[in-house]
Amino acid sequence: xxxxxxxxxxxxxxxxxxxxxxxxxxxxxxxxxxxxxxxxxxxxxxxxxxxxxxxxxxxxxxxxxxxxxxxxxxxxxxxxxxxxxxxxxxxxxxxxxxxxxxxxxxxxxxxxxxxxxxxxxxxxxxxxxxxxxxxxxxxxxxxxxxxxxxxx
Numbered sequence: 001x002x003x004x005x006x007x008x009x010x011x012x013x014x015x016x017x018x019x020x021x022x023x024x025x026x027x028x029x030x031x032x033x034x035x036x037x038x039x040x041x042x043x044x045x046x047x048x049x050x051x052x053x054x055x056x057x058x059x060x061x062x063x064x065x066x067x068x069x070x071x072x073x074x075x076x077x078x079x080x081x082x083x084x085x086x087x088x089x090x091x092x093x094x095x096x097x098x099x100x101x102x103x104x105x106x107x108x109x110x111x112x113x114x115x116x117x118x119x120x121x122x123x124x125x126x127x128x129x130x131x132x133x134x135x136x137x138x139x140x141x142x143x144x145x146x147x148x149x150x151x152x
């Protein structure tokens with residue numbers, strides 16, 4: 001991202017607009033983790049430089065708690081790298097209305113702001129009180145899972 005900003009930093013008077021960019025226009029200097037400097041260009045964005053050993057950036061307790069609480073719904077899609085969990089229609093035990101849910105775990109912190117829940121019925125969005133109750137159940141279960149892990 002910083003490479004793109006550096007490549008577009010010329011103002012109108014500097015000739016930055018209206019001319020073709022070459023590889024040297026977008027270079028900048030930044031530091032490697034070991035403190036040495038390296039030169040990067042805008043072309044680095046197109047390389048496959050991602051580390052395959054990168055850890056997942058979602059909270060595992062909220063993720064697992066969502067699966068536990070919403071276990072009456074079939075999982076349609078799950079992507080732990082982006083934190084999106086899509087559930088199909090299912091009827092909760094003792095309930096008469098079918099729900100489907102989309103869960104977005106957007107932060108690695110065990111915090112209410114890390115959880116975004118969308119809950120729908122077959123006739124439209126679910127009641128906000130129902131959504132809040134399900135969110136509370138997921139967060140309570142996540143705390144229980146965390147306490148269980150701390151006890152080990």
